Amino acid sequence: MIYFSAKSDLAFLQGFKSDAETFLRAEGGEIRATDVNRINEEFVQHQQRRQRLARGTPRAKRIARSLGAPVDLVSYPAPAVGGPIVRVNTIDAILVNDGHERIPNKRILDALEQALGECQEQVRKEFLQLVNPLYWFSRVIRLILRLPFLALETAGFRPETFEKSLAGKFVRLIEILTMTAGLLYLGFTRVELKELVSRWLQ
Structure with a gap:
């Protein structure tokens, strides 16, 4: 049923956003551990998180697009440099941030937050319809x-x-x-x- 599908999508997006936040912090060098064993453990967790994000990216993009969340952007080259216009996706940018200019982490997480908000609204609508x-x-x-x-x-x-x-x-x-x-x-x-x-x- 659509309600349970929407609930599943919401739970998935919540976990995906949590992984994205932790991953982007670590990519920015925010690993505070000083013990060698702890550093190794965090490195393994980081790789596992990257794998989950890579596997979950297609589903996250599909959900966000179906809900109309603004995750697709156009990246324009600098006038002095020139080059083609590049279409980028904020969810893809979690792992590969390859536009003409780097998409800020805050913008990536904001787009995910908007997708979560749309998904929560969809769950609410489907529940009202269900009852x-x-x-x-x-x-x-x-x-x-x-x-x-x-x-x-x-x-x-x-x-x-x-x-x-x-x-x-x-x-x-x-x-x-x-x-x-x-x-x-x-x-x-x-x-x-x-x-x-x-x-x-x-």
Whole structure:
């Protein structure tokens, strides 16, 4: 279900951002250990964190882009130097910061924070939808409306072609009118009917 997928994405992004913060601090030389064993241990942890970030980068980019977070940038060359315009991604820049100018760590982490905020909002929306009985009722109705076309598909026909045809639209119209009459009989209000019908038409 979409809600649980959004929850999984949120948990992943939280762990990814935590790794990114620690990794960027270490890359900036912020290792405070003085004991040789501790330094070796931190080095091993740093390499493991780098591996996790490398493996998680494609998923982090996919989530951020799907949520509309501003992670894709354009890097322009200095006028005196010249050169091509380079498209860079702030998430890629955690490991490979190869624009014309280095993307500051703060900007990288801000972009991840924005992606996290968008993901939290998505989880909230999906939860509200999950507990909304009207949403589930509309899903059941939509399935009922699809039943004739699913029967055609089972029989070996192409339901998409029939759905787009005049006959298919006529069948869909009759189903919607029948459902609407039934819902009116059950006591649904005009506002509730309008929302349900708009979902069906989508």
